[in-house]
Amino acid sequence: MIPAPEFPRPIRIDMLGEGTRTIAIEANEAERAALATRFGLIALDALAAQAEVTRNGDIIMATGRMDAQATQACVATGAPLPVTLNEPFTLKFVPALDEGDPLPEIELDADDCDTIDYSGGAIDLGEAVAETLLLSLDPFPRSPDADAILRAAGVVQEDEAEVGPFAALKALKDKLK
Numbered sequence: 001m002i003p004a005p006e007f008p009r010p011i012r013i014d015m016l017g018e019g020t021r022t023i024a025i026e027a028n029e030a031e032r033a034a035l036a037t038r039f040g041l042i043a044l045d046a047l048a049a050q051a052e053v054t055r056n057g058d059i060i061m062a063t064g065r066m067d068a069q070a071t072q073a074c075v076a077t078g079a080p081l082p083v084t085l086n087e088p089f090t091l092k093f094v095p096a097l098d099e100g101d102p103l104p105e106i107e108l109d110a111d112d113c114d115t116i117d118y119s120g121g122a123i124d125l126g127e128a129v130a131e132t133l134l135l136s137l138d139p140f141p142r143s144p145d146a147d148a149i150l151r152a153a154g155v156v157q158e159d160e161a162e163v164g165p166f167a168a169l170k171a172l173k174d175k176l177k
Helices: 029-039 125-136 146-152 163-177
Strands: 010-012 019-028 041-055 057-074 079-094 114-118 120-126
Touching: 010 114, 010 125, 029 041, 029 125, 041 079, 041 114, 041 125, 057 125, 079 125, 114 120, 120 146
Parallel strands: 079 114
Antiparallel strands: 010 120, 019 041, 041 057, 057 079
């Protein structure tokens, strides 16, 4: 069973009409805490988005900007790293295929937008923004002083090793100089 999204902002398709609507959403404290846990963040202090949403039949387009303030942990030291994001997005919501329907053949290029399936007569802009946040985060954040902190703790880099295959390669390299 799929868990409920932490930041649900459903938008009923039948309420969109034919024109463009501007929709602003913002995560509250509990939603940000739940998203921080889901995404492995130390903290998520702000998450908001504004989108221009248009409907063309069953296809919904959302173009806008996501703003966030988060704290990630350095992958090497665990030190907190503050992150400020201000990311544009273009999302295309399409009806989910029924089980057994053949997949349509599509060609993608670098300018194509993210496509998200929906069902039940509504799209979830909040979950789409949460996923945009996750994709915008550095998957391997590293503090600028990580190497110095590790060296002070006695962790050596591969090229500094005194035993093992890297030490042998370094010794050979030093002989060639």
